Amino acid sequence: MAHKIRAISKRLPFASLHQFWIAEWQKRIDDFDTIVVFDNAATQKLLEFIKSRITKRTKLKIWLWNVPNERIEYLKENFDVYCFDQNYSKEYGLTFLEQFYILDSVNLDEKTDVLRDFYFVGADKGRIQQLDQLAGMIEESELTYQFDVFSDDKQSNRSGINYLDSKITYPEIIKKIQESKVIVEINKDGQVGLTLRALESLFFQKKLITNNVHIKNYDFYHPNNIMIWEHGNLKELEKLTNFLGEPYHQLPTTVTDRYSFRAWIKRING
Structure with missing residues (x-):
């Protein structure tokens, strides 16, 4: 692939996430042109860890799924920050990016009675x-x-x-x-x-x-x-x-x- 991307979800606890990084991604970090970290996983410790190991070729981006964010000044001063809310993006000079939905885990073929x-x-x-x-x-x-x-x-x-x-x-x-x-x-x-x-x-x-x-x-x-x-x-x-x-x-x-x-x-x- 010309461009590879890895997203770190906010749904994972930081401890296991950090261990996963050490075990799986540290040796492969050069494989990714873009790394996206979701807001609740974006602790300063994790972000600095990633930042210290990527090359200038790799883009590290933050996705804000929840606003307001108490660390917004730190995030926008150090990273490219994207946000789903237009007003919040405009107020803090972030890049607005529309929300998304993942449908893969849902069985739409299964019929459900309306109750x-x-x-x-x-x-x-x-x-x-x-x-x-x-x-x-x-x-x-x-x-x-x-x-x-x-x-x-x-x-x-x-x-x-x-x-x-x-x-x-x-x-x-x-x-x-x-x-x-x-x-x-x-x-x-x-x-x-x-x-x-x-x-x-x-x-x-x-x-x-x-x-x-x-x-x-x-x-x-x-x-x-x-x-x-x-x-x-x-x-x-x-x-x-x-x-x-x-x-x-x-x-x-x-x-x-x-x-x-x-x-x-x-x-x-x-």
Whole structure:
């Protein structure tokens, strides 16, 4: 291959990651033209370790999947930093690069019965008030929902809001998404980048309710598939029912492929 790339995932604990580097990659480091380190794995110790062993030919890049990042000044002063969020990229002078999704581990051929209309999964992070209001709209419309919220503080008594004290596995989340008609996404204030929920809706052909108004700017946006929810607007109730009744608008594979990991690798290696 003319260009080889290696990505270090944030999902690995640093100790085992460092040992893996010593055991497997130290002897092969010259094989790679580009090395990408994901944010949660990007400890200063690991980055300096890699930096001390690569040649000038090898590019070391950092991918920010989570913002804000408390070490952003150190990262941008020493490395090429890429970020999924446009606002954060602009504020700190980073390179904006769209989010991606890896579909390889999911069996799309496996048929799953639809059990509910709406599904949310995520940490509280100040979302309960919005989730409670949306749940009320759903109940008033006589529709069904399940909101799995990671929180120790039970702030709503609605039957469809489940408070979890431990995380559930990603395959379990995917199963619940496949069992639902609509994925619910509530972004933090100021966040405009694509989240995992938005990409799941794209790849699993599920409808999406989101408070991210900037999603209209993406090529996969279609009003049949994506509803932008205005928290506190009582007129949203009728809009919610109509949205669920509209047929899903099929998108060409050229659009979906743009957000694949393969396409992302090509862009970050460009």
